[in-house]
Amino acid sequence: MRDLIVSFSGGRTSAYMARWLQLNKSTEYNLRFVFMNTGAEDERTLEFVNRCDKEFNLNLAWLEADIIHGERTGTKYKVVNFETAARNSEPFYEMVKKYGIPNQSYPHCNRELKLAPFNGWMKDNGLSDAYRAIGIRIDEIDRMAANMDEMKIIYPLIKWNPSRKGDVLGWWSRQSFDLEVPEHYGNCVTCWKKSDRKLLTIAHEAPELFTHFDNMEIIARDSGSNADNNKGNFFRKNRSTKEMIGESILDFNKFHDRYYEQHSDQSNGCSDSCDLFS
Template structure:
């Protein structure tokens, strides 16, 4: 039996891929499953967009949230919906309580909030790793993000191999649709994702300071949660910056705000303020940790 798992991140590129696969590749597979994992810190616009895509394109999206297990067990899953998906960071906080603050050195948030819940759900319906293809929404202008383990892990990149899509082409397609993801490019699906560049953080702290209440509270409560007691306290952001540090930088001003690249795409020289860890409109999972 041939199976396809569509990893829907909640962004426009991922949504285009999902609907394209159902239109053009549905007859290639016996079964297709489309999953979206909610962390509790997605923008409301992202959740609304996922629901709109589901209704408009018939994706049959299954909404998941992490269910943290005790001991060394990986996060499991709970099935939710647009209406019941939690919006106050509850899944994220549960992961932090067990694993500590996530950051560049401890990047477990995507693994425990997205990857493992998705794999847990797939296992619950009898889909074990190696028994299905996984479609990931990485475009032809993002080929540096392709996993070197893609063949071994049965990862597919339809927007590179099947239909060559770039950011301008994705934008052109969405410009002809009756709805779009109502977020600026630098806002992204996860409100304050630590992978964002410093410029994006400072811009967001100016425009939406309340978005950073959650990471600030997490740092106050769980900075000392570590696998070993002698390790230093953790903070979320690069260069050892805490949420409070970012707030101070934003208040000081003196920076050029981030540009909304969601619907305009052009090459730019990267400055230090723009250095990121790959956070764009959405968080694509590379699935390299699949056993």
């Protein structure tokens, strides 16, 4: 039986995909479910992941990056669980100390916090040749990877069970629990890939959530990729966390998740993807 690793991002679409695969493909594939925790997720996301794991009996592997502070030593991984998972951006802090602040010019956070530890886990578990499932729907078909065949990536919600946003919402409306977090708080809460509108809305509603990024800009401004150019700010146009918070008190068009608490989709809180198999 072929191995199929299922990337559970913590959102509704990937959870829907995981459950569909479990019910429909478990006789064809040895399914392994994986969640990569960065420590920068909303607590409600972690609660949802844990609930899905328990309710659906996924036997989910919770993984985090283990940054090794040696010049020639790459990022490793550690296995955690709901109780022990980082909640104060600990992996993120270690990553910026070594590699600098990730931003549009140096987008290394997905590489170090997700891809590198995941690849290490795959190798250690004899899964380097496994197929990989990503929860991209048929209405998001433009997000498919160009090298999907080479990377053995499968898109179940495009190939096997073509599903759109409404299909996911409808399915969750019939479940006994749901993801209780608005779209702009999804994934890493203050992710620099999110639109200004979403980030400024979060900063306006809960500026304390930017504390960790502010601290990182202070301690890692001259680390890693930032050392030579001093562009140690997270946000587009080389804006600092303090500048984003400052902008949030000005007039702007606030983001409103009109589907929140009405079974909205939460597959991707960012404008760009941070998929496991990019």
